[in-house]
Amino acid sequence: EAGVAQSPRYKIIEKRQSVAFWCNPISGHATLYWYQQILGQGPKLLIQFQNNGVVDDSQLPKDRFSAERLKGVDSTLKIQPAKLEDSAVYLCASSLSGNQPQHFGDGTRLSIL
């Protein structure tokens, strides 16, 4: 079974620039999650999708972050404009449905200069 795929693996941008991350979940997984992991901390949920609908985006800084999952499969997460404190690893996870074990991709490491 192929795992969760994410790209790019690394991204370096300057503050105030924009950036986008892509995630392809495990085939058949209806639930998709984006987490932010700051160095030395555990992942923190940004947004959760069930198919192409948003279940929880209460922790997403909506003035600069946006995410979509238009066809209920792939998802993109965008930051515009980026701030220094957005430097982190952005992890995508998927599960068959909510309350099932989540499987994580290897993340995108974002550095803001």
Add this chain to the structure above:
Amino acid sequence: GENVGLHLPTLSVQEGDNSIINCAYSNSASDYFIWYKQESGKGPQFIIDIRSNMDKRQGQRVTVLLNKTVKHLSLQIAATQPGDSAVYFCAAPHRTALIFGKGTTLSVSS
């Protein structure tokens, strides 16, 4: 909401020893807990989970113990190997997502 936290940020053991990583949680209504292992440069990898109707669950070389009275769970790794070196997180559901603790870094020396 739920808070989960690990007792020690780092743990150093010798190869072949048993390792015990502890975690405390705050919400007595939490009914499901998961342990993840995260190696450098990789995403968290599912190790083992336990539901609140169990006190103990065993996997391959790993055992999770749950003490609901004191809201504590532990991950025991038998015969620790260098490949077990990683950061270990306990996590608990918050709605249908997960709340993670800060993690314990396990270092195994040979």
